[in-house]
Amino acid sequence: MDDSTFRINIGPQHPFLKEPAKFDFDINGEEIVGARMNIGYNHRGIEKACEERNYYQCLYLLERVCGICSHSHTTAFIQAVEEIMKIEVPRRGLYLRTLVCELERLHSHLLWLGVAAHEVGFESMFMLVWRDRELVMDILEEAGGNRVNYAINTVGGVRRDISDAQRKKILNMLGVLKQRLEYYVQIGTTEPSFVGRIRGVGKLDPKRAAEMCVVGPFARASAVDVDVRRDDPYAAYRELDFKVVTQDSGDIFGRVIVRALEIVESCNMIEQLLTNLPEGDIVASKVSRKAPAGVAVSRYEAPRGEDVHFVRGNGTEKPERVRVRAPTMANLEAATESVIGSFVADIPIAIASIDPCFSCTDRMAIVLRDRRNGTRVTTWEELRRYGIDWYGKNKGIRF
């Protein structure tokens, strides 16, 4: 750092960040000449907590690793558990699991498209995209019973079946959605003010992308042709017909195109899944609560990139070790680097362009009592009691 450069610290809490992370940018005038990041402000101790819970409890805990890709984490985990337990999942179960996977990708990519539009000040697009994201949320509610944590996976299959009437209803909604999506894809890839703002910004060249081991749409926009759904197929992806979208521009514009076209691919996959939905059971019978000693590495293409779960069983009801690798962990360092050379005003969209999710990335510290300042740690029970009392006293609501 010489005299003409100036360092700005952003985070851990900052209006442009939706979740905590810390960035230090060295700037020279308006240009960014250096960048580094740090994470670890959102720890919840999930990996350690998993070691003290049985597999079914772990499933519900891991569902809460992330609010957006909740199904990704349970599927990645459950695949590993089924591999250790040597359980064959019925075909209909796999199809329904894949259906929720793709619906989740749809809603996550739409969410991201809205956020990207918002970050560059294109608010009308943000409003429109998020309005139609509600359609996907309604479908998810129809299929899973919940808007966010669908809790559809269980060891050996899925927990909810869909009826024929529901199947038709979802197909109808999909028809409406597809029409509107075409318009958004067109706007997102051709609207001059939007494209002008993102083309050539936040560049990551293919060689560096491969070195930094980046994953998902972020990698595919830098011409790294990886997609677990095709490379290492799981669930029902073997039987589906789809294209892996790649771009070689390596900038934010490329990332928009990759995600926009993936939305279209997802719609097609959902149609295939619903039209070819096989009959039969949705969950394997006779599932043991204990897993034998064994180890499994499970890969899953989450909306943001590859999720990796590592599970070791030890013959009891509880896992010996659970490791969660969320895609943001692989992408964040490279994303921070890609900002170098851009302008300060590009920072929000450049960081947002990997669709970061810090709650996924930071999973595992434990509440620490601050002995220096004597801060008190509120227990869950106290917090609950406080909430109940507060609402009782101030709002007259009794629980």
Next chain:
Amino acid sequence: MTTDFEARLNEAFPNSEVTLGSNGRFWIALTPDQLIPAVDILREKLSIIQLAVIVGEDARDAFVGNYVFTGERVVVLQVRMDHEKPEVPSLAKLVPGALVYERELRDLFGINPVGHPDLRRQAVPEDWPEGVYPLRKDVHFNREGDATAKEAK
């Protein structure tokens, strides 16, 4: 294809134990000083360059680092380390993407990645006590207390 890859892998690692696990994953057991040559071989002979994750494990008599590489197939390099003084060479020069995972290894297991250029704390807060590694088996998760309970004793 399967057998072809397996043959090439066995040929590339003639002196190591290569196991084919479930779902077509290959596992190679290594000592810490074999790690860097092994990563080189994976890159040069099998063109596997993508490191997915490093999974630390406390096997009670040893620490194990599982380096999960993905490419044509999944290859996991299992490095067993001494329990008293766990150390492993850093992959900083070969695989820049490994840096974040190595910082986690240090923070959560106390495994020292030798040669890592930037060992700021990542997975634990900056004021976390020295020498408490949350994911070790002798540290217990306790809601009222916390990982510092071990230190307080």
